[in-house]
Amino acid sequence: MRSIGEMAGDSGLSVSALRFYDGAGVLVPAWVDPVSGYRWYGPEQLDEARLLARLRRAGMPLADIRLVLAGWSSADAALVRELLQTHLRRLEAGLSEARREFSTLRALLERREKTLTSLRTATVRLSVRAPELADALDAVRFAAAADPELPMLGGVLFDIEGEELRLVATDRYRMAVARAGTTGYDGSREQVVVPLPLAGAMRALLTGEEDVRLAVDGDRVALEAGDRQAAGQFLDHDFPDYRRLVRVPDGCRAVVDVPAFQEAVRTGPVVSGDVRGQDGTPRDLTLLRVTPDGTVTVSGDGDEEPTGREHVRVAVDRAFLLDALAAGARDRLVLEFGAPTAPVTIRRPDDEDTFSMLMPVRLEN
Template identity: 75%
Template structure:
């Protein structure tokens, strides 16, 4: 007999998926402990679970999955082949439809003016406190993308406007924003995307006092005394991050970072599906403002799953003993804010749990 954890490891299905398919009557455990409710699976069920994992990765609807599993071990496999072929045709048609829609969207983009062009070719000269810029870079650096397929996210956005420098990074799954006050720039809004190696070189120069930041079209320079870091900006548009920021609201909790970190590191985790998938922490914010790291088997609807490593990084980047954790719906982003600085925050995308 295999425990549910062993079955998850050997089959490629996550624990939450196994629970889901049990409730759906698709893959029912051979035995369920009447006291603890713990699930146990027979040796013959491993093959079914691996088949189910393949069908799941292929995106087959649950109704068809039931029929495939029912006919898989039978003598007549004709129905199974028909179901597989029909699903493949649906996928191919869906891909064809998606290509058509994307082609139309690209045509629309080709006829639009790029609103970022003027922002990226402007010039700016400003002064900023080294300690403030260092703190801002430290607060967002963890969220910068390393995906070579998304070069526009492989840097840190410097957004200069109205006496403020907003520093932004995102890899799609997390977004971090921090700000610093600046002097010397009275012109219009200027934006540049600084490659992460150059941003790291700038951070290494930040010690004390004031530093000078200069933008000349696609080139940016940071001067700290007689030291300098300069280079070309990325020639890509950065997403309009302000539209990605979640609205105020939801359930908020003021957490002690050290205690919360310990609870995350030692508490229960769920394993996301797929090779190399991250460990998930499942959280729930009570009406009294307390945060609970949910135990395995907690199925309350207000729980939210998040990449545990990403959350720990965000806590470190928050650089405070206490941080505000804002949670809304299970499908809404999780926000981490500093109690003393509403303009600096981290946003983490939740991970969907099986119903």
């Protein structure tokens, strides 16, 4: 007999997936301990679990997976073959439709790029306090993307509007926003994406208390601090409209003591999931449970559900959560939770304009 953890390791299905398929009646354990509720699987179920994992990766609907497994166990090869062929035709039709839609989207993007290129950046010159800009850069740089296939996210957006400078970075799974006040510019809104290495060079200049000067001219952006300068080309890509992404549903708020919460996240349990990094290695997930009274705890895969009161249950990438807590640069931070599928927002209690957001990870159980 295999435990659920052993079955997960041998089959390629996560523990949460095995629980889900047990509840769905697709792969039911051979025996469940009546006291602990722990699941055990028979030797013959390993082949079924591996088959299930392959069908799952191929995107087969649950109803069809159930029929394939039934046909497999009864040696009904004709039924299995027909179900596989039907699903393959469905995938091919979906791919053809997706190609048509993407072809249309590419054409729309090309027309939009031509329009935007003709409206490219005007000259901008402004002053900003060095400590403010340093704090803003520290609050957002961690969230920039390192994916070469997404060059538009490989930097920090400098969004200049009136006497306000917003810095934004995102890699799609997390986003960070910070604000700094400016003087000396009253023109139209301008946006440039500063490459991450140049943003780092700018941060290195911000060691004093004086005002520094930011300039955008043509395709170049420069920061001057005294007689020192960091300058270079900004990225020739349009940044996503982050203002649309920061609208999250109302929910509950929890104030956390950051050092204690960081330790709880670092040393607490991780849950199983299918999230992988760019190198293909699995990412550790932290499961957060939050009650309406503002209590947040780090839970594990096997922890019992709280009883007697409603709660929000959200899984996030553990490393991303630790990065966001460190970038918050406060002993106390506010965590905001909406629906389980909404981003988790991490704010400074004394600065609502500086925050980061983490996308939740869907658990299947």
